[in-house]
Amino acid sequence: MVELSVLQTRVASVLKESQFRDNRRIDVSSGDVFGLLGVLKQEFGFDMLIDITAVDCLEYPGAVDRFMVVYQLLNTESGERLTVRTWLNLPDPTLPSACSLWRGANWLEREVYDMFGIGFTDHPDLRRILMPEEFVEYPLRKDYPLKGRGERHNFPVITRSES
């Protein structure tokens, strides 16, 4: 298990540790997340990136920042899991891409970009992946309604008298 004190000596940024059920989480500022991920991969054996996702904290009780980006890491030798969380804000939510560490990050980051509009610098191919390329909104943001904007009003309305 990675001791926080050992990890803290390797990265200059402030780390915060928390635990919920069996999920062990480390919180880091968005500027230092790439350095932390690199250290975790190279020195602590977290060789597999399980998932990258984001949460829009717009309506989340007690949330300060707008977006939370979550990395799930796995050490395939020891089976240890670790969650790395970081927070971002509008107007320019951007993180460094983890593609240079894990090639599996490519599509995961594209999905986060597509759904939340979070940019990843130095990403090799940052395009929309699930939504059409001409789509302008970010559907999983909380201010995007379940249905509407950018979809319905684009379709012509045919009334009964016109038909």
Add this chain to the structure above:
Amino acid sequence: MPLSPVDPDAVDSSEREYVWTLNFGPQHPATHTTLRLVLTLDGERVLNAVPHIGYLHSGFEKLGEHLDFNQYVTIVDRMNYVSPLANEIAWHHAVEKLLNIELTPRCRYLRTILAELMRLHDHLLNVGTTALDLGGFTAFLYAFQQREKIYDIVETASGQRFHTSYTRVGGVLFDVNNEWVDKVRTFIQDLPRTHAEIHRLLTKNRIFVERTKGIGYLSREDAINFSATGPVARASGVARDLRKDEPYLAYADLDFDMVCSRGGDCYARYLVRMQEILESLKILKQAVENIPAGPVNIDVVSDIVLPAKPAVYRSIEGLIQHFEVLMPNRGYDVPLEQVYAATESPNGELGFYLAGNGETRAYRARTRPPSYIHFGMFPHMIRGHQLGDVVAVLGSINIIAAELDR
């Protein structure tokens, strides 16, 4: 020997004029569902493949934020529709971790049996359709005949063949009876014969072997680097199986082996799936004979599960309890926390990242879909191979577009 990948930019300029582009999909019988590949070809050699996905995107994760934990199970069903119950079990596994619910022993065994039936369901389909895409029709029919029996078993338990919506927070919809157990027993006895038939048809079939051996090679390092899980990773020598490494449900009590291979090609993935069918049968045999007696749902007092119908109809306490669970402003407490929980679905690690905000629905319901992550490494696996190998590789990584796009 694995072929070395070709860099399309490195192709000599005199050769470049022969390079042509082919659209594969979105409607093609061998893509199984709706996905599109833009292939750059030199003759029949694939120089590059660019997947275009999203044709089946229907905003499942957005819907998950608007439906409660039990309602969302109907949507989860439709992700990997080849093994719907495996998705339900994964979803409620995550919800139960968030709510800190300990399942009853009977429910744990029941869900284990269903999860393993779904593994057989998925692997039979995968083996059958891979052979079908490569020109072998018979194995597909043998596999589908057995899949029909699994549908029958699932229907007996839940009343639905396909999209069962069978699990609930803290339990399942109905308990099973002895007739169901007998059906599972009969199925366990029948399947090895079909397995042997498919094995005889394919494993040493020269055409099948030559179309799969050495094709779509994925090294161990690449498998880890590309986040591969499940049979795809195990076929590349990554010894990870959540049923062994992080036992959930009743897997800790059951004796079975993890199936691995060092091959890393389509043939190795086929062999791993075939062997996993046998291991699943081993699990089923033990589980079905040891289903504990007792309640299948957790205690009604928790306000999480619905009380039994006779209690609702015949007593006022039962009726009140029923309303307590269903009324929107009642129900149970959900912690203001986030949790990631994963299960070993037939396709790989199927995880859910759940954010709870105190309501009985998820604030964020992220799925970690194995198909999506496996399809991301498809260009890497196909480069340098022939056009005909595209279907072999696609089949071997078992892409289910509904899960891919969600």
